[in-house]
Amino acid sequence: MEYVRLNDGNKIPTIGFGVFTIPNDGPTYEAVLQALKAGYRHIDTAAAYFNEEDVGKAVKGSGIPREEIFITSKLWLQDHGYEAAKKGIARSLRKLDLGYIDLYLVHQPYGDVAGAWKAMEEAKAAGQIRSIGVSNMSPALWNKFVPGFETKPAVNQVEFNPLFQQKEIRKLMAETDTKLEAWYPLGHGDKSLLTNPVIEKLSKKYGKNAGQVILRFEVQEGVITLPKSTNPERIRTNLDVFDFTLTDEEMDEMRGLDTGKGSHNPDAPGVEEMLRGAFVIED
Ligand code: A2P
Numbered sequence: 001m002e003y004v005r006l007n008d009g010n011k012i013p014t015i016g017f018g019v020f021t022i023p024n025d026g027p028t029y030e031a032v033l034q035a036l037k038a039g040y041r042h043i044d045t046a047a048a049y050f051n052e053e054d055v056g057k058a059v060k061g062s063g064i065p066r067e068e069i070f071i072t073s074k075l076w077l078q079d080h081g082y083e084a085a086k087k088g089i090a091r092s093l094r095k096l097d098l099g100y101i102d103l104y105l106v107h108q109p110y111g112d113v114a115g116a117w118k119a120m121e122e123a124k125a126a127g128q129i130r131s132i133g134v135s136n137m138s139p140a141l142w143n144k145f146v147p148g149f150e151t152k153p154a155v156n157q158v159e160f161n162p163l164f165q166q167k168e169i170r171k172l173m174a175e176t177d178t179k180l181e182a183w184y185p186l187g188h189g190d191k192s193l194l195t196n197p198v199i200e201k202l203s204k205k206y207g208k209n210a211g212q213v214i215l216r217f218e219v220q221e222g223v224i225t226l227p228k229s230t231n232p233e234r235i236r237t238n239l240d241v242f243d244f245t246l247t248d249e250e251m252d253e254m255r256g257l258d259t260g261k262g263s264h265n266p267d268a269p270g271v272e273e274m275l276r277g278a279f280v281i282e283d
Contacts, residue, residue, distance in 0.1 A: 001041055002242060004224055006154040007177040010131045012103065013070055014219050015239055016042035018183065018226040024051040031230070032058035036069070038236045044157075044181075044226050045096075046074035046107055047088065048279045052095035059098055066098055074107035074135060075120070076281050081112040085119035091283060093128055104129045105157055109141045110272040114148055121151050133157065133178070138266045139168045146176070157181035160223060162214055162254055163193055164262035184263065185218055185225040186211050198253050206244045209237065216241045217254040 003011040017035040022028045028051035032043055036058065045055045052073055059069050073096065079088025092101060104123070106116055113134075123129045133155035137145070146153065156173055160166050160182035170180060187193035194210040202213045211227065215238060218225040227238045246254065265271065 001039065001239075002219065004179055004222065006131055006179060007152060008131050008154050010102070010154070012131075012155075012179075012224055013040075013042035014224055015215065015241070016040065016044045016070070016072070016181075016224065016226045017235070018044045018228045019051055019055060020044075020046070020049050020183075020228065022049075022051060022230075024054045026054070028054035029058045029061070033062060034232060035235055036062045036064055038232075039239050040235075041068060042070040042072070044072045046076070046105075047079070047092055047095075047281045048074065048076045048107060050279075050281075052092055053097075056096040056098050070102045071096065071098060072103040072105065073101055074105040075116055076279060077108050077111060077276055078279075078281060080106075080110070080116045082115035082119050084112075085116035086122075088116075088281075089119060089123050089128065091281070100127060101129045103131045103133060103154065105133045105135045105155070107135050108272075108275050109134060109137050109145060109266065110275070113145045117145075117149055117151075124151070131155075133181075135181075136264070136266045137169065139172055140267050142169060142172050146172075152176035153178045155179045155181045155224065157183060157226075159184050159262040159264050160218070160225075161185050161187045161190075161193060161262075162196070162199070162217060162257040163187060163190070163259050165255065165258040165260075166262075167258065167260070179222070179224055181224040181226060182218055183226055185223075185227050186214055188263070196257060198257060202246065202250060202254075208241070208244065211238055212241050213246075216244065216246060217251065220246055220251060
């Protein structure tokens, strides 16, 4: 496994296992155990995934020392604001039950983000959280919130794949050395990505599948990538991308695939309201 150094000095495994939509009470426990057995050391959950308990149980059940596993979780919108965020952080800590959280993110950047961030900074200072970051920030949302932060975000977790390379937000993030984390890094099964001729050509050249070529591109681009799979073979092979290197020309070819368009636009009218109504996190 390779690591990326964050702007606060902590290091994060460059490939993580995402557990969005995997149910609690069994399936997430099994999936995380399997991922850890396959060699993953970075698990990405959220309060709004409703499976923090299973993630914690799997880490404890794995027999792998806690400090060798990197755990990310995220604060949901209902917990924005300083006092509410303190409760949200305490709830995630209790559900995971792993002593501390490696990385905690503002899951959706709306409402009282400044208050939530202050509570996250305090939890970081208290050692409950090691690194803090944001998610789903477009350039407009970044400019609205981040200049007022005392601690600059370690990461911004956004949709990213070769067809949607987020060039604008990456320019802003470079100014604070904020690393990009990719959700939907394989285009969420988009066939036009997986069968793209450039990717098929590289796939043949290196004897790797399309997913592995895409993940290799992302790793070489300095992106922390969170592929999702429920297939044991792909869970394993998606980690097997450290034994080949794309050339500079091939990286440029991959960069040329960007269309500038993805599936999620955080600035679109109605998105905030839709997300606010999407989940209720209970104690
Ligand atoms: P499966 O669960 O059957 O492996 P994303 O991470 O962008 O959301 O993409 C997840 C989708 O991509 C899932 O449908 C997953 O299906 C599929 N997938 C995961 N790994 C690969 C791979 N190496 N090649 C092709 N498809 C993959």
